[in-house]
Amino acid sequence: MIKFILRRLAVAIPTLLVLIVISFVLMKMAPGNPFAGEKTVPQTVLDNIFARYGLDKPEWQQLLEYIYNVVFRFDFGPSFQYRDRSVNDIIAQGFPVTFTYGAWAFLMATVVGVVVGIAAAVRQNSWADYLAVGFTVGAQVVPNFVMAPILVLVFTLWLGWLPGGGWNGGHWSNVILPVIALATSYFANIARITRSSMLEVLGSNYVRTARAKGLPSWQVIVRHALRPALLPVVSYLGPIFVGMVTGSVVIDLYFSTGGIGQAFVNSALNRDYSTILGITILLGALTITANLVVDILYAWIDPKIKL
């Protein structure tokens, strides 16, 4: 197990390096630069700015210096968009926000999704099952950019229960709406995956064996069916965890939460090279970690899998 983790972490380093190089090349291939604007700036001024940010050096040298700074000084460089702010600052400020609402949304989507999925499967073809399937289909097809304004309309404008935006240091009332808006479609997917995999397991021979032993139904479900049924769910949770904790530009825009999701999209639009790379590396590292956790969970769920 420990050997497995160490091996995976060792593989993670070259993976991240490849990620940096590819992102860097793609970024440089995109037309424009951080300082291209509608105003024509005198060439001498541009030359000075380029020199200040090191953009006058050959590109391979820029790349190597960037990697050196990241690896040895954990410095993701200055932002090209905001003067006086480094990429480290932008991440340090935005990531806790997205992580807070993202992790809550992840937790909610997973717990509610799994419970609804199991309940629907156990009562297959009952009204409860039809209700669950109908509701999850609905939740699946409503995109979060529709969900978010509906939530604001209902809970802020009509009922006046919750603030329609802002972060307020992560006060619970500011967190609820972003969490619901982000979690809805993921919850629906998890519920549907759980339901179908649970149905498959409930029809399996070993669940029949468990029934034949005279175990009470709840014990058959919890002890015999749940763990194997969660395998496909877990493989879905890994990637979406990363997607959720790194936030969403839609959520950040609608609720003015000031998370990293919006910063990421803005940086791409503004060719804010260092911010793009910084957040990409963060996403990459999180993805690698999440996949590692999923693999460990796999081995726990299915004893046939040896790490």
Next chain:
Amino acid sequence: MAPVLTVKDLTVRFALHQSEVVAVNNLNFALEAGDTLAVVGESGSGKSQAFLALMGLMAKNSTVTGQALLGDVDLLNLSKSALNQYRGRDVAMIFQDPMTSLNPTLRLKQQLGEVLVRHKRQDKREAERNAIAMLERVGIPEPAKRANAYPHELSGGMRQRVMIAMALLCQPKILIADEPTTALDVTVQAQMLDLFKSLREDFGTSLVLITHDLGVVAGVADRMMVMYGGRAVEKGSVDDLFYDPRHPYTLGLLHSTPHIAKRAARLDPIQGMPPSLEHLPKGCAFNPRCALSFDRCLAERPPLTEAGEGREKACFYEGPIAYGKVA
């Protein structure tokens, strides 16, 4: 002596989209204490469904009617939780496919132990100790070590032994074995049958052996019930049915079995296919495949009637039947 299990008019229906299929039709039989009853028939004859119904393990689109008296308790007339008191304790079942019938995510000692925790109110450690003893009894080497294993670490034969051990933990009155040897190698099959015989003697359990392998029947069973199209067509002692079959279908089954002494180059199967339960032939369900059928067989269904001492058959033909006239 009163039978341990008396089944009366057992009927199993499946609702399909448009129609209804009767998988088991008015089945009657009694199982004596300590006896082994073989239930024989082709696929789709209803032999497995009848016993899954007794265990309450039917699919949701089925309805079961009739009586199954275990002592004075009707298994078919119990609530789900009441039935859970009996299955696994008084009536246990093992299944055809040992590769998929054990839970892949639980250790053997957990899967065995929970039966004793449930029915004998033993604590976990005591249950595991007894589980290990039972594993040893069914011939699993190093049972204490194996008890910690997961099912995928065992061979098919070993897994079937585990299934048998699991079924016998509470020393049930009845053990239903649904094609217990079909998925196993021939050498392992023989070991399994020896195991069944010795366990039956040790525990006094009545055994129901659902099979289409007449070799298995000859080796273990006392009595035999032949099923066709959801109904019993012949019942009697194994010796009577093997040496003097009275129903053309039983004769056909016996003749389609390979025999080491008969140096026949080809097997002699029953012609035709088993009927679809949705479209059972009119009259006797076997008539399209029967060489002895006459006009009455096409019009009327023969009832199960007495045909000598301790045996019954469902056939109008009263003359002697022998190989060569059937098939």
